[in-house]
Amino acid sequence: MGDKHLSSQFDLELSGISTRVLEMGGLVESQVELAVSALTSFDGDIASRVLVAEERVNQMEVEIDHDLSAIIALRQPTARDLRLLIAISKTIGNLERVGDEAARIARTVHRLINSGVFSRLRLPVSDISFEAELATASLRKALDAFARLDTVQALEVIKQDNQIDQEFDGLMRKLITYMMEDPRTISASIDLVFVAKAIERVGDHAKNLAEQIIYIVKGxxxxxNPMDTVESVALKD
Amino acid sequence: MGDKHLSSQFDLELSGISTRVLEMGGLVESQVELAVSALTSFDGDIASRVLVAEERVNQMEVEIDHDLSAIIALRQPTARDLRLLIAISKTIGNLERVGDEAARIARTVHRLINSGVFSRLRLPVSDISFEAELATASLRKALDAFARLDTVQALEVIKQDNQIDQEFDGLMRKLITYMMEDPRTISASIDLVFVAKAIERVGDHAKNLAEQIIYIVKGxxxxxNPMDTVESVALKD
Structure with missing residues (x-):
């Protein structure tokens, strides 16, 4: 504060961190997409790529968190900057959990392939694709809102979460019907239940990300909070 | 630093925060226990109490987070203290998620009661009790380790998570068998699948808490990281 040199150094470090958060975000987004495509195409190699990427994501979380602590300790940031740094720390925690969900899906694909179930049953995997499209679109929008600190877009992400939840509920009903019609499918269907749940959680994480963006910008x-409170905070000048 | 007055004021604030974190921890622990007892005794009133407590837990998270930011901004803490404050912020995020899991279980109990399924079926709810005992014991131990900054105990929590995961896997096998024997139980059993999953996640959150404790104490x-690395860090002088 007052010290131009220190201040611009801080801005530089901050923009470096933001770039890496977005890089991490892009990585977990493609992890989710890959994991779902591994499922719909019964492809174990693609699932393995998701699991390799998980290690990179975990490493990025630890590295960015370490750098955040170093910046806070070194630069004694203002209250506003501090809010930003702590929110970024929570954001990367969220992104790491998205990576976890993708890895869960990938491990399920391996298990389904190993059990030979794909050759015996016609699993309703295409329905899961649609839920996944909604969730990854939300995640992409949340990352975009983070890049531009756009609270209007963040608000849209929060509102859309409901739609993903409804899609998940519909999927549950379908899977239950499927199991009741043919009880031999129960074991594999339970795996799909968890895949659908993992995708629903990706939507939750996108929502959490959006909440952090509103906190960063509006304080x-x-x-x-109820939706009308969220809305008035996100849209206030 | 150097300033006795400021420093002891900081210690006072810190100990106040720690007390509230433990209070929040005690609250979510009892939420999980209540939610499981609502399930095993088919008691909707108990489930409702869990949902009331959830609001209090959410409120505590927001309040403690707010105070943490204020302390960091005001006291310009040392690197070590900062590590502690950021770790506490992550810890309460974890505790809030435990509260979420308890609320999920409570909402499931309401749904099961409303569907009248408890009077039609003998659901295998007692098996879930045992998994819940393991998970709440882990959570209690993690909170105790937090109170005493005890990395040996934190290490035990991390090691025990495996046992909860195994219990969860066993429960899944039982529930699948149960559904296959009587497909009319599928819908209710899927609810129990999610309850078992919620409890398994409580174990995960206890493990995350323990990891934060090791970070606070050892830096x-x-x-x-692989278990042998975790072990050598937790036990080093």
Whole structure:
């Protein structure tokens, strides 16, 4: 503060961190897409690529967190900057959990392939694709809102989460019907239940990301608030 | 630093925060226990109490996070203290997620009661009790380790997570058998699948808490590391 040199150094470090957060975000987004395509194409090699990427994501979380702590300790940031740094720390925690969900899906694909179930049954995997498209679109939008600190777009992400939840509920009903019609499919269907749940959680993480963006920009913690409060905070000047 | 007055004021604030984190931890622990007892005793009133407590937990998360940011901005803490404050922020995020899992279980109990399924079927709810005992014991131990900054105990929590995962896998096998024997139980059993999953996640959150404790005390981020590395960090002088 007052020291131009220190201040611009801080801005430089911050923009470096933001770039890496977006890189990490792009990586987990493609992990989810790959994991779902591994499922719909019964492709174990693609699933393996997701699991390799998980290690890179975990490593990025630890590295960015370490750099955040170093910046806070070194630069004694203002209250506003501090809010940003802590929110970024929570954001990368969220992104790491998205990577976890993708890895869960990939491990399920391996298990389904190993059990030979894909050759015996016609699993309703295409329905899961649609839920996954909604969730990855939300995630992409949240990352885009983070890049531009855009609270209007963040608000859209929060509102869309409901749609993903409804898609998940519909999938549950379908899977239950499927199991009841042919109880031999129960074991494999339970795996799909968890895949659908993992994708629903990706939507939750995108929503959490959006809440952090509103906190960064507006300084108000809107988690656990009713939608009209969230809306008025996100849209206020 | 150097300033006795400021420093002891900081210690006072820090100990106040720690007390509230433990209070929040006690609350979510009892939420999980209540939610499971609502399930095993088919008691909708108990489930409702869990949902009331969830609002209090959410509120505590927001309040403690707010105070943490204020302390960091005001006290310009040393690197070590900063590590502690950021780790506490992650810890309460973890505890809030435990509260979420308890609320998920409570909502499932309501749904099962409303569907009248408890009077039609003998659901295998007692098996879930045992998994829940393991998970709440881990959570309690993690909170105790937090209170005493005890890395040996934190290490035990991390090691025990495996046992909860195995219990969960066993439960899945039982539930699948149960559904295959009587396909009319599928819908209710899927609810129990999610309850078992929620409890398994409580174990994961206890493990995350334990990892934060090791980070606070030893300054090494051991997330995503193999067990022998975790062990040597937790036990080093």
């Amino acid at each position: 108000t913690d809107i988690r656990h | 090494t981020d051991i997330r995503h």
